[in-house]
Amino acid sequence: MQALKTSKLTEAASAEDIFYLVSAMKDSGLEVDKTKVTEVINKIKAKDSTALTMAYILQTVAKLGLSKASIKPYLDLANDVLDQADELNGNQLFFERGIFTTTMVAQGVADIITSYGEMEGISEPKLVKLINFLYTRRHSTNLRAAAHLAAALKAFSHNAVVTPVxxxxxxxPLDDSKxxxxxxxxxxxxxxxxxxxxxxxxxxxxxxxxxxxxxxxxxxxxxxxxxxxxxxxxxxxxxxxxxxxxxxxxxxxxxxxxxxxxxxxxxxxxxxxxxxxxxxxxxxxxxxxxxxxxLANPKIVDSIMKVGDGAHDKYQTEIKLKPGSRITGSGASGSIPIEIGQRMLLSLRFVDDDPAETPLTVHQAFVQFTHQETDQSITFVCNEVAAVGIASAKAYQLKLDPEGSAADFDNMDGIYKMELLAGDSLFSKPLLWHMADVSLHFTGPRGLDSARRAADAADISRQKSPSSAGMKRAGSNPLIGTGPTKAKPGIEHVFRPPERRAPRPLAWAFTVLCAVPLLGLLISWSMIGFNLWNFRFSLSAIVFHAGFIAILVLYYIYWCYLDMFTTLGYLTVLAVPTFLAGNSVLRAQLAARQASPTSNTTKK
Structure with missing residues (x-):
């Protein structure tokens, strides 16, 4: 431990190293040089002011047992660290590296507050927001994050200065409370x-x-x-x-x-x-x-159902509905018949169940019709209108024209269960009321799916089948026109097949044809007497030809891999020495030609 102290307690050490060194020495019962540690961490603080570094410094200072006057600058530092945090939803503070850095800072702040003995200079709103972030992450499933989170929460819950609540x-309620x-x-x-x-x-x-x-x-x-x-x-x-x-x-x-x-x-x-x-x-x-x-305790009042002539919008039959009970009619199975050409009007209001019966508005009010045999259902939205004779009150109406809605019902005539569904975020409970059964008649032919479902409903073997398919057919379906579905074919991922390659003889023939221009170049050189042996092996000549070849290679790489701006950067690096070397080669060639005997004879 003394060897570690000598090697690590230097200005080159990180705040993390100092923290773990001081922790190990304290746990081992060794004496810590407070002055030296304070001097080192102050120099680290001057070079690195990130949140994680400050967190390690705060926790280190808290372990040193300094005097209150010596701790005061670090209490101000804790408030400065909180200023670096980002705000979330207006009520939480967190740091860039997420829960790890945030928990380390939180533990450092809690430790320094405990060491100082009060919250002087620490912003309470910011500290509360920091704790809010920790508290909302208390169900973390990451082991590393959970360990640091538990340590930070413990540092605050067992704090002698503050009590987050x-x-x-x-x-x-009590067992005997009514x-x-x-x-x-x-x-x-x-x-x-x-x-x-x-x-x-x-x-x-x-x-x-x-x-x-x-x-x-x-x-x-x-x-x-x-x-x-x-x-x-x-x-x-x-x-x-x-x-x-x-x-x-x-x-x-x-x-x-x-x-x-x-x-x-x-x-x-x-x-x-x-x-x-x-x-x-x-x-x-x-x-x-x-x-x-x-919340309001909703109650339904003034619920009236009218049935009458749809062509002239006149209603001959008026039925007062009783909330919570089902009204029986003169039709089959106690249903209310609605003949072809007739319409239905449903009207009701919602009030609070108090002596004043305060009128209420509802966020959602629907009427659902469910076929008794096939369990097919269709849902209509009630329209909000001004209540007659009551100021600022709203009523909810549904005008149903079976003939106009035949397509929605899939021309599936029969007895339908009519239910009211109403809910609101300010209701103590939602409302579900089976108001009545209505018998609807349609002139058009039934849809194929509805006809099949009606046939299935009449088949006792299908209704009582113990198989999963039979149970699926017997179950209710919330939408008209959609019956039990079959399993869709599995999705098979097929990658693009590789392109067909040319036969091997054709490929070799193409390669030879590509090499023909090079062969022609060599033949042309031999015909014009190109003297390869006259090449001068100088540094400038080698640099020039190497640079020229490199530029040609770069041109190929540009077409295959690089973009224009990257290529221009490489070209600048290659072009400068190539240009200078080429200029030197040309001057050397000119000087050699002028110095040759042939040139002198020509001049004479």
Whole structure:
């Protein structure tokens, strides 16, 4: 260990090396030279200010046991590191290399806060966002990430200075309690009380007897811009704890028992320790906005079904439907007959199930018709219209013209089960109501698929077949015109077959023809008396010819592999020495010709 100390505790070492060296020495009980380590890490900090390096430095300083005054500069450094983080969704902070770097920084910040003894200079909102990122990744399946994540969460959950708190919505009522409570961040008239529990990052429940949890204003989220509007009093008081040990409870109902109108809301929460029960600072519960919904308990009213002449839009028969029960008619099996040429009009409203019967709007309202024999079904959307005689109320209607919708029904006449399906994100429960059975008649021929399905439905052997195919035929299908399908042929991946190659004799003939120009070149040289033996073996001549050949090779490579700009770069490198060497060769040739006897004789 002393040898490692001598070799590694230098300016050339990385922050990671210093961290592991100090950790090993502390675990071995060896004395650490605090002054030398501090000097080295300060020089490393001056050269490298990346987040991971700063994380190792913070964890190293926390292990040295320095004085509070010596730690203060590194506490400011921790805040500077948080400034390097990127923000996610407005409520999380993370660093470039993902969960590893983020967990290392988080652990470094937690350790330096513990060593200093307070959060002086550390931005609480940024620290909360950093912890939010860790908390949302607590289900990581990567072993390396999970190990570092567990270490970072432990550093905060067992921190003597801060206590990050998470909120769990909803709580199971006591066994002897007959009250109903909302599950999650939802309240409605049957359950006006909001219940929640507080946990540390380690999963330990915070005792309500030691913490005061207060609710400030309840803000309605209105419009597409999500404008926050205060609803009711600005202070809603403190949460109580009926069992005194596990959960907090607050009723959002007013003095007269009424709840705010159904909508999306945010409840502002704050928490503090009671008395001197703890000196730790609670993180994550200072004016935090808790999203919740006030739900409506929907009820159907003014439900009327009319049947009459479709040509003149007159309805001779009016049937008042009773929500929750099926109306029987005069047709077969208690169905309501709708003859050829007739139309049906269905109208209803939704209200809140309270004494005032506040009108409601619904996000989705459908009427589904399901054939009794074949289980084929078709779904229609109800149209939203203004309710007659009631201001600001909406009614939902369905006008069905069987003759005009014959193609949708595939001309499949018979008895259909008529059901209402309604839902909304602000409803305490969706609505499903079997209103009646209607008998529809069509003049056109049945579609081939519907006719086959009708025949299959009448075949008892098909209905009771124990095979998987028989069970598939007997099952319901949600769409008209699509019956049980057969397995599609398997997909076979076929790669492009290789191109046919020429026969070997033809290939050799082509090669010989390509070599003919070279042969012609040699013959031409011999005819004109080209003197290869007169080649002067000088440096410039060798460089020139080598460069010229290299340029020709580069020309070939350009056509096969390179782009133009890359080729021009290589050509510049080859062209300069080739040009200079060629110039030298030409001057040498000229000088040699002028110095030869033939040249002198010619001059005379």
């Amino acid at each position: 998470s909120i769990t919505l909803g709580a199971q 009250e109903q409570f909302a599950a999650g961040a939802e309240v409605h008239h049957a359950s006006p009380k909001l219940r929640l529990r507080l946990f540390t990052l380690g999963g330990d429940s915070l005792n309500p007897t030691k913490i005061t949890l207060k609710a400030a204003g309840l803000y309605a989220i209105q419009g597409p811009n999500k404008i926050r509007v205060l609803t009711g009093p600005a202070e809603r008081g403190s949460f109580s704890s009926p069992d005194g040990k596990s959960y907090f409870e607050l009723s959002l109902a007013s003095a007269n028992g009424s709840l705010p109108t159904r909508n999306w809301y945010e409840l502002e929460l704050s928490a503090r320790w009671k008395g001197e029960s703890s000196k730790q600072r609670i993180l994550g519960l200072s004016n935090v906005q808790l999203p919740l919904r006030v």
